[in-house]
Amino acid sequence: MNFVDSPNAQINLDSGVFCREEISSRSKYSDLAERRCHLPMNHKGKCAELPFLHHLGQVAPKVAKKIERDSIMTTGASWKSKEAGPNRILRWVMLESDDKLSTFGIHMSRLKPQVVAKLREKAADYDSCIRVAMWLTYEIYKMPDSPDVPKHIRDYLEPLFGSIVPNSTTCTICRLPLSFSLFAAARRGKAEIETCHKDPRLHQPDNVGFAHRACNIAQGPKTLNEFYDWIEQILRRARPGVFS
Amino acid sequence: MNFVDSPNAQINLDSGVFCREEISSRSKYSDLAERRCHLPMNHKGKCAELPFLHHLGQVAPKVAKKIERDSIMTTGASWKSKEAGPNRILRWVMLESDDKLSTFGIHMSRLKPQVVAKLREKAADYDSCIRVAMWLTYEIYKMPDSPDVPKHIRDYLEPLFGSIVPNSTTCTICRLPLSFSLFAAARRGKAEIETCHKDPRLHQPDNVGFAHRACNIAQGPKTLNEFYDWIEQILRRARPGVFS
Numbered sequence: 001m002n003f004v005d006s007p008n009a010q011i012n013l014d015s016g017v018f019c020r021e022e023i024s025s026r027s028k029y030s031d032l033a034e035r036r037c038h039l040p041m042n043h044k045g046k047c048a049e050l051p052f053l054h055h056l057g058q059v060a061p062k063v064a065k066k067i068e069r070d071s072i073m074t075t076g077a078s079w080k081s082k083e084a085g086p087n088r089i090l091r092w093v094m095l096e097s098d099d100k101l102s103t104f105g106i107h108m109s110r111l112k113p114q115v116v117a118k119l120r121e122k123a124a125d126y127d128s129c130i131r132v133a134m135w136l137t138y139e140i141y142k143m144p145d146s147p148d149v150p151k152h153i154r155d156y157l158e159p160l161f162g163s164i165v166p167n168s169t170t171c172t173i174c175r176l177p178l179s180f181s182l183f184a185a186a187r188r189g190k191a192e193i194e195t196c197h198k199d200p201r202l203h204q205p206d207n208v209g210f211a212h213r214a215c216n217i218a219q220g221p222k223t224l225n226e227f228y229d230w231i232e233q234i235l236r237r238a239r240p241g242v243f244s
Numbered sequence: 245m246n247f248v249d250s251p252n253a254q255i256n257l258d259s260g261v262f263c264r265e266e267i268s269s270r271s272k273y274s275d276l277a278e279r280r281c282h283l284p285m286n287h288k289g290k291c292a293e294l295p296f297l298h299h300l301g302q303v304a305p306k307v308a309k310k311i312e313r314d315s316i317m318t319t320g321a322s323w324k325s326k327e328a329g330p331n332r333i334l335r336w337v338m339l340e341s342d343d344k345l346s347t348f349g350i351h352m353s354r355l356k357p358q359v360v361a362k363l364r365e366k367a368a369d370y371d372s373c374i375r376v377a378m379w380l381t382y383e384i385y386k387m388p389d390s391p392d393v394p395k396h397i398r399d400y401l402e403p404l405f406g407s408i409v410p411n412s413t414t415c416t417i418c419r420l421p422l423s424f425s426l427f428a429a430a431r432r433g434k435a436e437i438e439t440c441h442k443d444p445r446l447h448q449p450d451n452v453g454f455a456h457r458a459c460n461i462a463q464g465p466k467t468l469n470e471f472y473d474w475i476e477q478i479l480r481r482a483r484p485g486v487f488s
Contacts, residue, residue: 234459
């Protein structure tokens with residue numbers, strides 16, 4: 001089980017590497033997916049769902065919270081109204097049928113079709129969310145200016161994704177190095193780094209990464225390949241001389 | 245006086261082509277700039293400030309209102325708070341000193357520096373606003389699917405900007421033809437066509453045009469040349485093979 005040889009493979013969290021004991025939750029959604037322990041199999045002490053985030057939670061708590069939130073929650077509607085639907089919700093809840101959701105007080109049929117589509121396309125199963133959280137944590141420790149990775153975190157993440165090479169994390173979209181310090185920078189209350197998806201409809205490690213806010217805004221609802229196609233066509237009209 | 249031979253020149257509205265009689269206004273800002281008549285010199289009947297928009301006002305009133313608004317008003321803050329400052333204001337009002345503005349109840353020193361900068365960079369004198377309104381109206385009649393241009397409007401606009409060639413208006417940013425029908429299309433209440441500036445700080449005809457909403461969002465606060473530089477550099481990293 002690793003991503004090193006086949007980074008597109010979906011890592012199997014039940015292959016015996018992780019504890020996977022159920023962690024009790026008071027969430028009203030706990031019937032839909034049990035939350036589980038991701039400490040190594042046969043670990044000592046208490047179970048923990050996201051132990052790979054504990055160090056970051058100490059040295060950069062806002063960044064750790066962001067990874068947890070973006071990995072497991074849908075993005076909220078940026079506009080506010082009853083019709084806009086729930087602001088943020090667990091991604092795996094959005095896998096359930098309209099009937100099931102209505103038992104939780106979420107009435108999809110009352111929402112506009114575009115809102116339903118937007119919520120449904122953010123759906124992802126619990127394990128995919130955990131894999132994305134692991135991957136984003138790994139990406140953090142490879143950023144310029146990032147906190148040093150403690151040995152126990154390195155030993156946890158490298159078998160999954162390969163060597164943690166300093167300064168090797170780039171913006172998923174523009175491909176320039178992405179400095180950890182940008183997490184602290186914000187304009188109008190919006191962070192300068194965002195989590196992004198190469199295909200907005202796929203929530204899995206090889207499709208998720210960090211990006212400059214301006215890059216993510218420019219990509220918009222397009223896939224990354226559609227975005228590159230689009231800017232290539234713009235440039236072919238605006239600057240034909242630079243092409244071969 | 246025309247733009248045909250030197251489209252970058254600032255057309256002189258006082259050169260004897262236009263009536264330019266003062267039009268009385270009840271605006272509290274009327275001391276700052278008299279609004280004037282732009283019917284031809286020695287016209288018959290009542291004076292009119294934006295007569296070139298009257299036909300569009302009949303066949304596409306929302307588009308005519310948009311041209312008037314975008315030509316003479318600053319864009320509003322998209323976020324709401326006391327600190328965000330006035331939502332939309334006449335562009336020439338923003339040419340006045342802080343002291344003068346305080347006599348109108350606009351207290352610039354109480355706003356955040358970024359808000360002041362944003363408002364001040366939208367400032368433009370009255371004549372520039374009129375020129376932009378004329379230019380945007382001209383751009384409309386060259387769009388695919390646009391209303392047919394009446395002879396008296398054609399005779400008014402062509403001496404200023406050149407022949408009205410059907411289907412020749414393109415998105416300022418991506419340079420694809422821009423269909424008039426996109427004014428009616430809207431997602432989440434936002435029109436699919438926006439007014440844009442090649443340089444966000446210059447409000448004059450050769451710097452202003454229409455653009456797809458997605459293109460305008462992608463350009464963001466960059467100048468159009470900075471935007472082309474930026475996407476060229478992205479593409480050189482993402483698709484190096486397409487360059488010569």
